[in-house]
Amino acid sequence: MTTNSAARRREHGHTGFHRTKHAVGRFVIYSLLLFWTFVSLFPVYWTISTSFKTAVNVTQGHLLPWVHFEPDWKGWRSLGLSPDTIFSTSTVREEFLKRFGNSIMTSLGAASLAVVLGSLAAYGLSRFQYKFGWMRNKDISFFFVSQLILPPVVVALPFLVLYKELALLDSRLGLILVYALTVMPIVIWIMRDQFNTIPRELDEAALVDGCTSWRAFTSIMLPIALPGMVAAFILACVLCWNEYFFAALLTSTDAKTLPVMVASQTGSQGISWWSMAALATAAIAPLTLVGIFLESYIVKGLTAGSVK
Amino acid sequence: MSKVRNKNARGSVSAGRRALGQGLMIAAGVGLAAVVLMQALHAGGIIPVGFSNWRPTLYAYLLWAVAIGAGQVLMRGEAGQRALFLLPAVMFTVALVIFPTLFGLYIAFSDWNLSAFEEHHFNGLDNIRFLLKDEYFWNALGNMVWYMLSVFFQYGIAFGLALLLNAEIRARKFFRVVFLLPFMLSPVAVSWMIGKSLMDYRFGPAAKLARLLGWESPAFFTAPWIARLSIMAMDAWVSIPFIMILLLAGLQALPKEVLEAAKVDGASIWQSFTQMTFPLMLPVSVTAIVLRMIFQLKLADIVINVTAGGPGGATDTVSSFIYREYRDRSNVGYGTMLAEVYLIMIIIFMTGLMSVANRWVQKYTTES
Numbered sequence: 285m286t287t288n289s290a291a292r293r294r295e296h297g298h299t300g301f302h303r304t305k306h307a308v309g310r311f312v313i314y315s316l317l318l319f320w321t322f323v324s325l326f327p328v329y330w331t332i333s334t335s336f337k338t339a340v341n342v343t344q345g346h347l348l349p350w351v352h353f354e355p356d357w358k359g360w361r362s363l364g365l366s367p368d369t370i371f372s373t374s375t376v377r378e379e380f381l382k383r384f385g386n387s388i389m390t391s392l393g394a395a396s397l398a399v400v401l402g403s404l405a406a407y408g409l410s411r412f413q414y415k416f417g418w419m420r421n422k423d424i425s426f427f428f429v430s431q432l433i434l435p436p437v438v439v440a441l442p443f444l445v446l447y448k449e450l451a452l453l454d455s456r457l458g459l460i461l462v463y464a465l466t467v468m469p470i471v472i473w474i475m476r477d478q479f480n481t482i483p484r485e486l487d488e489a490a491l492v493d494g495c496t497s498w499r500a501f502t503s504i505m506l507p508i509a510l511p512g513m514v515a516a517f518i519l520a521c522v523l524c525w526n527e528y529f530f531a532a533l534l535t536s537t538d539a540k541t542l543p544v545m546v547a548s549q550t551g552s553q554g555i556s557w558w559s560m561a562a563l564a565t566a567a568i569a570p571l572t573l574v575g576i577f578l579e580s581y582i583v584k585g586l587t588a589g590s591v592k
Numbered sequence: 593m594s595k596v597r598n599k600n601a602r603g604s605v606s607a608g609r610r611a612l613g614q615g616l617m618i619a620a621g622v623g624l625a626a627v628v629l630m631q632a633l634h635a636g637g638i639i640p641v642g643f644s645n646w647r648p649t650l651y652a653y654l655l656w657a658v659a660i661g662a663g664q665v666l667m668r669g670e671a672g673q674r675a676l677f678l679l680p681a682v683m684f685t686v687a688l689v690i691f692p693t694l695f696g697l698y699i700a701f702s703d704w705n706l707s708a709f710e711e712h713h714f715n716g717l718d719n720i721r722f723l724l725k726d727e728y729f730w731n732a733l734g735n736m737v738w739y740m741l742s743v744f745f746q747y748g749i750a751f752g753l754a755l756l757l758n759a760e761i762r763a764r765k766f767f768r769v770v771f772l773l774p775f776m777l778s779p780v781a782v783s784w785m786i787g788k789s790l791m792d793y794r795f796g797p798a799a800k801l802a803r804l805l806g807w808e809s810p811a812f813f814t815a816p817w818i819a820r821l822s823i824m825a826m827d828a829w830v831s832i833p834f835i836m837i838l839l840l841a842g843l844q845a846l847p848k849e850v851l852e853a854a855k856v857d858g859a860s861i862w863q864s865f866t867q868m869t870f871p872l873m874l875p876v877s878v879t880a881i882v883l884r885m886i887f888q889l890k891l892a893d894i895v896i897n898v899t900a901g902g903p904g905g906a907t908d909t910v911s912s913f914i915y916r917e918y919r920d921r922s923n924v925g926y927g928t929m930l931a932e933v934y935l936i937m938i939i940i941f942m943t944g945l946m947s948v949a950n951r952w953v954q955k956y957t958t959e960s
Binding site: 452571 | 645646647649650670675676677678681682684685688691693695696699752756759761765767768769770771773775776777778780781783784785786788789790794834837838841876879880883892893896897910911914915918919924927928930931932934935938939942
C-alpha cells in the first residue's frame with residue numbers, strides 16, 4: 285500500500301494530493317491495527333484486572349485500576365496465591381498446583397512422545413521407500429495425517445472403556461497416550477516438511493561413508509532438524525495444554541488438568557468473579573508467556589507444510 | 593512387516609542371525625497371544641489364574657513391539673534399521689486407533705447405558721432408527737452448517753489482518769505477537785473470560801457497551817440467533833489468528849517482482865489485490881480454510897462451557913451434543929452411534945471438499 289503510493293508520487297511529481305492520500309492510508313492502517321490490538325487484548329486485560337477487584341468493583345463494572353477502583357488481592361487470596369496467604373496452607377492452592385502440575389506433566393509428556401515417534405516416522409517417510417501390504421509412503425503418510433479429522437467424540441467412549449480395563453482411567457499416563465495420539469498427525473506433518481527441505485546429499489554422503497541410517501540420523505539430521513522439532517514440540521504443548529474434551533471424560537480426581545478445573549469452577553462460583561478471574565489468569569499465564577517469547581517457533585510450526 | 597526396496601540397503605545378514613531374529617519375533621508373538629488369551633479366559637470367568645486388570649497385556653504388547661523391532665534389525669540388517677524409523681509410530685497409532693474404532697462399532701450397536709443396572713446387549717439397528725428421528729441431532733447438524741460457514745467470515749477478517757501485518761508498518765513484531773495471542777489461550781478459559789464475564793448480562797462491559805449503543809436488554813445467550821452469533825464471535829476470536837498466520841506466511845512468500853511490476857503498470861491497490869495477490873494466494877487460502885474446517889468440525893469446548901447447547905439447542909454442535917449424551921444421560925451406546933455416523937459424514941464431506949478444492953485451485957491456476 286505505502287510503496288504503491290510512494291512509487292506513484294515519484295512518477296507523477298505532483299506531491300501534495302498524494303502525500304495527503306499517503307497520510308490517510310497510514311492513519312487507516314494504524315487505526316485498524318490498534319482496533320484489533322484492543323480486540324485481542326481487552327478480554328485478557330479484563331480478566332487480569334477483574335482478579336484484583338472486590339464485589340463492588342465487579343457489580344459497578346469499574347475498568348481502570350487506581351483510577352476507578354483500588355486493586356485488592358481478594359481473588360488471589362481465595363486461590364491462596366496472594367502475598368499474605370502464599371506462605372500459609374491453603375487447600376485451594378494445593379488443588380490448583382496439583383492441576384497445574386498435571387497439565388504440565390501431560391503436555392510435556394505427550395509432546396515429547398509425539399515428537400520422538402513422529403520425527404522418526406517423518407524422517408523415514410521423507411528418505412526411504414516403504415511398502416506395507418498395498419500401502420506405499422504416500423498412503424502411510426495419508427494414514428497418519430488423516431487421523432486429524434477424527435473427532436474426539438468418536439474415540440472418547442471406547443477410550444473410556446479401554447482405559448477402565450487397562451487401569452489407565454484418571455491417570456496421567458492415560459492422558460499422555462491420548463494426547464500424543466491427537467498431536468502426532470500435526471507433528472508428522474511439520475517434521476516431514478522439515479526433513480524434505482534438508483538436502484538428501486547430506487545423509488547420503490554419510491551412508492556412503494559407511495554410517496548406518498540411524499547413525500546418519502542422530503549425528504547429521506538431528507542437529508539440522510532441531511529448530512523444526514522445537515517448533516513442533518511447542519505447538520504440541522500448546523494444543524495439549526488447552527485440551528478439554530478428553531480430560532473431562534477420562535479424568536475424575538487424580539489426573540484432572542487445569543482446563544477441567546476451570547470448567548468445573550465456572551458453574552459453581554456464581555458471582556465471585558474475582559476468584560474465577562484469578563484462576564483464569566493463572567491458567568492462561570503460561571501460554572501467554574509462551575506466546576510472547578516463543579512466537580516465532582509457533583508461527584514456524586503452524587506454517588510448516590502448508591505454505592510452499 | 594515393512595519391506596524396504598532399496599538395493600544398497602540390503603546388507604549381508606548371516607543365516608544364524610536371521611534365524612535368531614525370526615525366533616525372537618515368533619516367541620514374542622506367542623507370548624503376547626498367550627497373555628491375551630489367558631486374560632480373556634480369566635475375564636470370562638473360565639480360568640481362575642489371571643491379572644486383576646488388562647494392564648499386563650499392555651506391557652506384553654510393548655514387549656512384543658520391541659521384539660518385532662529387534663527382530664527386523666536382526667533379520668534384515670540395514671533394511672530393518674530403516675523400518676525401525678517408522679515402526680514405533682505405526683504400532684503406537686494402530687494400537688490406539690484400531691481398537692477404539694472397532695470397539696466403538698461394537699458399542700454403537702448396543703443399548704449400553706452406564707447408569708442402567710442391566711447388562712448391555714446388542715440391539716441391532718435400534719440406535720440408527722432412533723437417530724433418524726432424533727430432532728436434537730439433526731438440529732445440531734444443522735447448526736454445524738452455520739458454524740462451517742462462519743469459517744469464511746473468519747477467513748475474511750484474517751485476510752484483512754494478514755494484509756495489515758504485511759504492510760510497511762512499525763512494530764510489526766509487536767502486532768504479530770498480540771494478534772496471535774487469542775490462539776494460545778485455552779477455549780475453556782476463554783469461555784469464562786468472554787462468554788461468562790465479558791458478555792454477562794448484568795455486569796459485563798460488552799453488555800454495558802451494547803446498552804450504551806441503544807440495545808435495551810443485551811442478553812447474548814437467550815435468543816437463538818444472537819446466542820449462535822455470540823458463540824461464533826468467541827470461536828472467531830480464538831481461531832482467526834490461526835488463519836491469519838498461514839495467510840501472512842503466504843503473503844510473505846509471494847514473488848515481489850510480480851507485484852512490483854503491477855505497480856509500475858499503474859494498477860490500483862484494489863486491482864493489484866483482485867488480479868494478483870488474491871489469485872496467487874489461492875492455494876494457501878484453500879489450505880487454511882480446509883484445515884480450519886477440520887478443526888471447526890470438532891468445535892465443542894466453548895459451547896459446552898458457555899451455553900451447554902442452549903437456548904433450545906440453538907448453539908449445539910454435534911460434539912457438544914454427544915458429550916452431553918455421555919456425561920448427563922450416560923447413554924453410551926446411542927452416543928457412540930451418533931459419533932460413528934458423524935465420522936462417516938465428516939469423511940464424505942472432507943473427501944468431497946478436498947476434491948472440489950483441488951479441482952478449483954487447478955482450474956484457477958492454469959487459467960490465469
